[in-house]
Amino acid sequence: MLNFSIANTVTDLIQGDVREHLPLASIPLEGDVLGLGTTTSLDNGELTFLHDGSEPRTRLYKCAAGDGSIRQLHPGDGSAHFPYVCFSGDATALRHPVDPACLAASEGLPLQQRIGAAISSLSEQGQLAEAPIYGLRLGLEWHSLVITVASKLCMGQKRRNQAPEDPGAAAQGLYGSLQHYRLAADDPGDANDPIRFLGRSLHWDCCGFWDTQPESGRVTVPVATAPLHLHGCSRDLRHGGHLHHEHPGSRLRRLEWLAIYPLQQIRMLGSDLAVEQLGYSDGRLGFQVSNRGELDVSDLGVAVVIDDRYSSHHYLRLPWLAAGETQPFSLPLPLPPGPHQLLVMADPERHVLEPLESQANNAARLTIEL
Structure with a gap:
């Protein structure tokens, strides 16, 4: 049909x-x-x-x-x-x-x-x-x-x-x-x-x-x-x-x-953003942001939050992420010894029109012990 x-x-x-x-x-x-x-x-x-x-x-x-x-x-x-x-x-x-x-x-x-x-x-x-x-x-x-x-x-x-x-x-x-x-x-x-x-x-x-x-x-x-x-x-x-x-x-x-x-x-048709392959090694945080949907996305924000301290979070912006594309990131992120919670969120302000059922993969969490 x-x-x-x-x-x-x-x-x-x-x-x-x-x-x-x-x-x-x-x-x-x-x-x-x-x-x-x-x-x-x-x-x-x-x-x-x-x-x-x-x-x-x-x-x-x-x-x-x-x-x-x-x-x-x-x-x-x-x-x-x-x-x-x-x-x-x-x-x-x-x-x-x-x-x-x-x-x-x-x-x-x-x-x-x-x-x-x-x-x-x-x-x-x-x-x-x-x-x-x-x-x-x-x-x-x-x-x-x-x-x-x-x-x-x-x-x-x-x-x-x-x-x-x-x-x-x-x-x-x-x-x-x-x-x-x-x-x-x-x-x-x-x-x-x-x-x-x-x-x-x-x-x-x-x-x-x-x-x-x-x-x-x-x-x-x-x-x-x-x-x-x-x-x-x-x-x-x-x-x-x-x-x-x-x-x-x-x-x-x-x-x-x-x-x-x-x-x-x-x-x-809609967008479907995903944070994937989140990892931490040798003082660097690595992850990728993918657009699994059918629509290109402009002015996409990405937030990196350490130990739930939103007042000191890192913020990245992508001018454009086309449908089907993936953008890798590798950020220097020195952390003191001890346990840490890392959170990466794509589109934290919810500016992108994404169906509710597709939003679960917009964020990824990682627990590490240094």
Whole structure:
């Protein structure tokens, strides 16, 4: 069965300080691959996955936060790591084009309602398998469209160290603070309008998802009434970003075509840090820190505590530890005669989003007698 992989979640991204990243090389782009995501915290933007049905590979575009422009990404071009991304394998066999007559029956309704109606209709007719998440490809023509592009979603927010906040409210507040862009037939010409006019590119190709449990925040903002999340690019490949289809300034002219993909197998990707081979010999402490998970980790801290004296502990920092890699350490550590307890902890502050069941190997202890 085809896997639908999720690296972190939209909820994780909203909370900020995401230190886990999926490399571009881990995303299989052969065939019709559905996905969306964000680029690194140092170079923010949105990801859009485009495929026209005849291409051998899916094209991946980065939508820039500063001006709403786009460029195609390629392995090795420097935009290789994503703090949030979800993607399928080749989903060609799961594609269900929606009959134009079915689309016409819901004409006049908001886009989210039209897509929901199409999923319900095909499911009731037995033409579409039930799934927790449905992938979507669609072509749209707009009277006017408002988009946003993620900017500094992951930089220095420190939200995880603040009092708990309703994730839905946090999502709405965060997305509301982003730069908004408007596409329309005419420039409103209002210098005081906070929504910046981009141009007249009103035909868009989009890829996104319908989550039957949107409050989970897996692929949408964690709001029960917001199951639809769409990224897209204008057909002239000038602009791209997150489609604010529900914004008052977005007015749909025509849903040109729609294809639905039932994604039944969800795979959550995560990090798994481990402290291994801890030993002490000839006045030196040796150990290694391994990343057994699927995500690269940035700014990883390692603490060395001697005899439970945290006030005088040693602290190391790794700028980057890729998935599957191991970093060895050998530290001079002179100790007086007698018994000693040595503790080495990877990520002692719990900054890395690691499943609870995977955290037991984040620390290693050693008892020695000198």
